[in-house]
Amino acid sequence: KAGVTQTPRYLIKTRGQQVTLSCSPISGHRSVSWYQQTPGQGLQFLFEYFSETQRNKGNFPGRFSGRQFSNSRSEMNVSTLELGDSALYLCASSEKQGAAGYTFGSGTRLTVV
Amino acid sequence: AQSVTQLDSQVPVFEEAPVELRCNYSSSVSVYLFWYVQYPNQGLQLLLKYLSGSTLVESINGFEAEFNKSQTSFHLRKPSVHISDTAEYFCAVSDGGGSEKLVFGKGTKLTVNP
Numbered sequence: 001k002a003g004v005t006q007t008p009r010y011l012i013k014t015r016g017q018q019v020t021l022s023c024s025p026i027s028g029h030r031s032v033s034w035y036q037q038t039p040g041q042g043l044q045f046l047f048e049y050f051s052e053t054q055r056n057k058g059n060f061p062g063r064f065s066g067r068q069f070s071n072s073r074s075e076m077n078v079s080t081l082e083l084g085d086s087a088l089y090l091c092a093s094s095e096k097q098g099a100a101g102y103t104f105g106s107g108t109r110l111t112v113v
Numbered sequence: 114a115q116s117v118t119q120l121d122s123q124v125p126v127f128e129e130a131p132v133e134l135r136c137n138y139s140s141s142v143s144v145y146l147f148w149y150v151q152y153p154n155q156g157l158q159l160l161l162k163y164l165s166g167s168t169l170v171e172s173i174n175g176f177e178a179e180f181n182k183s184q185t186s187f188h189l190r191k192p193s194v195h196i197s198d199t200a201e202y203f204c205a206v207s208d209g210g211g212s213e214k215l216v217f218g219k220g221t222k223l224t225v226n227p
Contacts, residue, residue, distance in 0.1 A: 004156075033214065043203065043217035056214055090156055099207040099215045100145055100164055104157040 001026060004093050004105035012111045018079040021108045025072050025093030031055075032074035033102070034066060037088040046089075049074055050097045081112045115139055115206050119218035127226050128196055134189040134221045136178075136204030146187040147205040147215065148178055157203065163187065199225045 005024040013019050025032050033056075034046040045058040049068035066076040072093075078085055089108045094101035120135040138144065145164050149157040161172040168180040178189045187204060201220045207213040 006156075035215075042219045043205075043215075045214040045216075048214065058214065092157075098213055099147070099205075100162070102159070102215070104149075104159075106156040109154075 004091060004103055006089075006091055006105040006108050008108060009106065010109045010111075012113060013081050015081055015083060015112055017081050018077060019081060019110060020075050020077050021089055021091075021110070023074045023076075023091035023093070023105060025074070025091075026103055029093035029095050029103075030072050031094045031097050032068055032072065033092045033094075033099070034074070034076050035090045035092070036060075037090060037107070038084075038086070043090075046076065048097070055097055078110075083112050086110060086112045115144070115208060115216040117204050117206050117216055117218035119204055119221050121221050122219065123222045123224070125224045125226060126194055129193045131192050132190065132194050132198075132223065134202050134204075134223065136187045136189065136218060138185050138187065138204075138206045140185050143208070145207045145213075146178075146180060147207075148172075148176070148187070148189050149203045149205060151201045151203065151220075160189070160202070194223075194225045196225050196227060199223060 007022045031050045033048040037043045048056040052068045063079045068074045092102040092104045116139045118137045126132050147162045148160040150160050161170045163170050163180045171177045176191045201222050203220045204218040205215040207215050
Protein backbone atom coordinates (compact mmCIF):
# COMPACT_ATOMS: atom_id res chain seq x y z
CA LYS A 1 0.00 0.00 0.00
CA ALA A 2 1.53 3.33 -1.03
CA GLY A 3 2.07 5.88 1.72
CA VAL A 4 1.19 9.54 1.82
CA THR A 5 2.82 11.31 -1.12
CA GLN A 6 3.72 14.98 -1.01
CA THR A 7 4.96 16.88 -4.02
CA PRO A 8 7.23 18.57 -4.63
CA ARG A 9 9.79 17.59 -1.95
CA TYR A 10 11.68 20.87 -2.22
CA LEU A 11 10.64 24.27 -3.47
CA ILE A 12 12.29 27.67 -3.62
CA LYS A 13 10.09 30.72 -4.15
CA THR A 14 10.55 34.47 -4.09
CA ARG A 15 8.84 36.72 -1.57
CA GLY A 16 5.48 37.89 -2.90
CA GLN A 17 4.90 34.85 -5.10
CA GLN A 18 2.32 32.18 -4.43
CA VAL A 19 2.82 28.44 -4.10
CA THR A 20 0.71 25.29 -4.28
CA LEU A 21 1.65 22.09 -2.48
CA SER A 22 0.06 18.72 -3.14
CA CYS A 23 -0.76 15.76 -0.92
CA SER A 24 -2.02 12.37 -2.11
CA PRO A 25 -3.38 10.34 0.81
CA ILE A 26 -3.23 6.61 1.34
CA SER A 27 -5.85 4.85 -0.75
CA GLY A 28 -9.15 4.77 1.14
CA HIS A 29 -8.24 7.63 3.47
CA ARG A 30 -10.75 10.46 3.32
CA SER A 31 -9.20 12.90 5.75
CA VAL A 32 -6.18 15.07 5.03
CA SER A 33 -4.61 17.44 7.54
CA TRP A 34 -1.79 19.93 7.04
CA TYR A 35 0.88 21.06 9.50
CA GLN A 36 3.65 23.64 9.32
CA GLN A 37 7.00 22.94 10.97
CA THR A 38 9.47 25.76 11.67
CA PRO A 39 12.44 25.94 14.04
CA GLY A 40 10.87 28.81 15.96
CA GLN A 41 7.21 27.82 16.23
CA GLY A 42 7.54 24.05 15.98
CA LEU A 43 4.69 22.00 14.54
CA GLN A 44 1.45 23.87 14.07
CA PHE A 45 -1.89 22.74 12.67
CA LEU A 46 -3.06 24.46 9.50
CA PHE A 47 -6.32 22.76 8.49
CA GLU A 48 -8.14 19.48 8.05
CA TYR A 49 -10.28 18.36 5.14
CA PHE A 50 -12.73 15.47 5.15
CA SER A 51 -14.90 14.54 2.21
CA GLU A 52 -13.97 17.75 0.37
CA THR A 53 -15.02 19.99 3.28
CA GLN A 54 -12.76 21.94 5.62
CA ARG A 55 -13.58 20.59 9.08
CA ASN A 56 -11.05 22.39 11.23
CA LYS A 57 -8.73 25.36 10.82
CA GLY A 58 -5.69 26.54 12.74
CA ASN A 59 -4.65 30.06 13.57
CA PHE A 60 -3.05 31.13 10.30
CA PRO A 61 -3.73 34.18 8.13
CA GLY A 62 -6.06 34.01 5.15
CA ARG A 63 -3.05 33.76 2.81
CA PHE A 64 -3.04 30.06 3.70
CA SER A 65 -5.81 28.11 2.03
CA GLY A 66 -6.52 24.59 0.94
CA ARG A 67 -8.92 22.32 -0.78
CA GLN A 68 -9.67 18.65 -1.20
CA PHE A 69 -10.78 16.93 -4.36
CA SER A 70 -13.26 14.10 -4.83
CA ASN A 71 -10.41 11.56 -4.94
CA SER A 72 -9.29 12.84 -1.50
CA ARG A 73 -6.12 14.45 -2.85
CA SER A 74 -5.51 17.80 -1.22
CA GLU A 75 -3.69 20.98 -2.13
CA MET A 76 -2.67 23.88 0.01
CA ASN A 77 -1.92 27.31 -1.33
CA VAL A 78 0.05 30.15 0.17
CA SER A 79 -0.31 33.52 -1.50
CA THR A 80 1.93 36.57 -1.18
CA LEU A 81 4.77 34.56 0.32
CA GLU A 82 6.75 36.00 3.21
CA LEU A 83 10.20 34.97 4.41
CA GLY A 84 8.58 33.55 7.54
CA ASP A 85 6.62 31.06 5.46
CA SER A 86 9.82 29.08 4.95
CA ALA A 87 9.05 25.77 6.60
CA LEU A 88 8.53 22.07 6.22
CA TYR A 89 4.88 21.49 5.33
CA LEU A 90 3.58 18.09 6.37
CA CYS A 91 0.35 16.45 5.47
CA ALA A 92 -1.25 13.52 7.23
CA SER A 93 -4.05 11.29 6.04
CA SER A 94 -6.44 9.06 7.95
CA GLU A 95 -9.56 7.02 7.27
CA LYS A 96 -11.70 9.07 9.62
CA GLN A 97 -11.60 12.60 10.94
CA GLY A 98 -9.17 13.30 13.74
CA ALA A 99 -5.61 12.51 14.66
CA ALA A 100 -5.96 8.97 16.00
CA GLY A 101 -5.24 7.34 12.66
CA TYR A 102 -2.77 9.76 11.10
CA THR A 103 -0.05 8.70 8.68
CA PHE A 104 2.30 11.52 7.76
CA GLY A 105 4.01 12.17 4.45
CA SER A 106 7.67 13.15 4.07
CA GLY A 107 6.83 16.80 3.67
CA THR A 108 7.55 19.64 1.28
CA ARG A 109 10.45 21.90 2.24
CA LEU A 110 9.56 25.44 1.15
CA THR A 111 12.24 28.11 1.13
CA VAL A 112 11.21 31.72 0.51
CA VAL A 113 14.01 34.05 -0.59
CA ALA B 114 -6.58 24.93 24.74
CA GLN B 115 -4.33 21.95 25.00
CA SER B 116 -0.60 22.42 25.44
CA VAL B 117 2.33 20.01 25.61
CA THR B 118 5.63 20.49 27.41
CA GLN B 119 8.68 18.47 26.58
CA LEU B 120 11.00 19.29 29.40
CA ASP B 121 14.30 18.50 27.67
CA SER B 122 15.22 19.98 24.30
CA GLN B 123 18.32 17.77 24.00
CA VAL B 124 19.20 14.44 25.59
CA PRO B 125 22.65 12.91 24.97
CA VAL B 126 23.17 9.30 26.04
CA PHE B 127 25.62 6.50 25.43
CA GLU B 128 24.72 3.44 23.43
CA GLU B 129 23.02 0.68 25.46
CA ALA B 130 22.11 3.13 28.23
CA PRO B 131 18.47 3.63 29.28
CA VAL B 132 16.67 6.83 28.32
CA GLU B 133 13.54 8.70 29.37
CA LEU B 134 12.07 11.56 27.35
CA ARG B 135 9.61 13.55 29.40
CA CYS B 136 6.25 14.88 28.26
CA ASN B 137 3.53 16.69 30.20
CA TYR B 138 0.24 17.94 28.83
CA SER B 139 -2.40 20.32 30.11
CA SER B 140 -5.33 18.74 31.80
CA SER B 141 -8.42 17.67 29.94
CA VAL B 142 -11.35 15.36 30.45
CA SER B 143 -10.10 12.87 27.93
CA VAL B 144 -7.10 12.91 25.65
CA TYR B 145 -5.33 10.89 23.05
CA LEU B 146 -1.53 10.89 23.42
CA PHE B 147 1.15 10.22 20.84
CA TRP B 148 4.90 9.97 20.39
CA TYR B 149 6.35 10.60 16.94
CA VAL B 150 9.93 10.30 15.72
CA GLN B 151 11.50 12.43 13.00
CA TYR B 152 14.76 11.62 11.23
CA PRO B 153 16.61 14.40 9.34
CA ASN B 154 14.79 15.62 6.24
CA GLN B 155 11.92 13.26 6.80
CA GLY B 156 8.32 13.38 7.97
CA LEU B 157 6.90 12.14 11.25
CA GLN B 158 6.68 8.44 12.05
CA LEU B 159 4.29 7.26 14.75
CA LEU B 160 6.12 5.47 17.56
CA LEU B 161 3.17 4.70 19.81
CA LYS B 162 -0.15 6.09 20.92
CA TYR B 163 -2.57 5.94 23.82
CA LEU B 164 -6.24 6.14 22.96
CA SER B 165 -7.82 4.15 25.80
CA GLY B 166 -7.38 0.96 27.80
CA SER B 167 -4.03 -0.09 29.25
CA THR B 168 -2.02 2.90 30.40
CA LEU B 169 1.25 1.27 29.27
CA VAL B 170 1.77 1.26 25.52
CA GLU B 171 4.67 -0.24 23.64
CA SER B 172 6.24 0.13 20.21
CA ILE B 173 7.71 -2.61 18.06
CA ASN B 174 11.25 -1.25 18.48
CA GLY B 175 11.48 -1.35 22.25
CA PHE B 176 10.07 2.03 23.31
CA GLU B 177 7.27 2.27 25.84
CA ALA B 178 5.24 5.08 27.38
CA GLU B 179 2.90 5.22 30.31
CA PHE B 180 -0.18 7.42 30.52
CA ASN B 181 -0.37 8.97 33.99
CA LYS B 182 -3.61 10.88 34.34
CA SER B 183 -2.93 12.25 37.83
CA GLN B 184 0.40 13.71 36.76
CA THR B 185 -0.77 14.54 33.22
CA SER B 186 2.35 12.88 31.85
CA PHE B 187 3.21 10.53 29.01
CA HIS B 188 6.96 9.90 29.33
CA LEU B 189 8.77 7.80 26.73
CA ARG B 190 11.30 5.21 27.86
CA LYS B 191 13.67 2.71 26.34
CA PRO B 192 15.84 0.41 28.49
CA SER B 193 18.75 0.24 26.03
CA VAL B 194 19.25 2.65 23.13
CA HIS B 195 21.05 2.14 19.84
CA ILE B 196 22.92 4.56 17.60
CA SER B 197 20.01 4.29 15.17
CA ASP B 198 17.65 5.82 17.77
CA THR B 199 19.32 9.19 17.23
CA ALA B 200 16.48 11.44 16.05
CA GLU B 201 14.04 14.08 17.23
CA TYR B 202 11.06 12.90 19.25
CA PHE B 203 7.77 14.74 19.49
CA CYS B 204 5.03 14.25 22.04
CA ALA B 205 1.54 15.25 20.91
CA VAL B 206 -1.97 15.38 22.31
CA SER B 207 -5.44 15.66 20.89
CA ASP B 208 -8.75 15.95 22.68
CA GLY B 209 -10.24 12.47 22.61
CA GLY B 210 -13.54 13.42 21.09
CA GLY B 211 -13.28 12.89 17.35
CA SER B 212 -12.27 15.50 14.82
CA GLU B 213 -9.42 17.07 16.73
CA LYS B 214 -6.05 18.32 15.63
CA LEU B 215 -2.72 17.38 17.18
CA VAL B 216 -0.96 19.81 19.50
CA PHE B 217 2.77 19.09 19.57
CA GLY B 218 5.53 19.70 22.06
CA LYS B 219 8.69 21.47 20.91
CA GLY B 220 10.55 18.18 20.51
CA THR B 221 13.51 16.45 22.15
CA LYS B 222 16.67 15.72 20.19
CA LEU B 223 18.02 12.38 21.30
CA THR B 224 21.67 11.79 20.45
CA VAL B 225 23.07 8.32 21.08
CA ASN B 226 26.86 8.29 21.28
CA PRO B 227 29.09 5.24 20.87
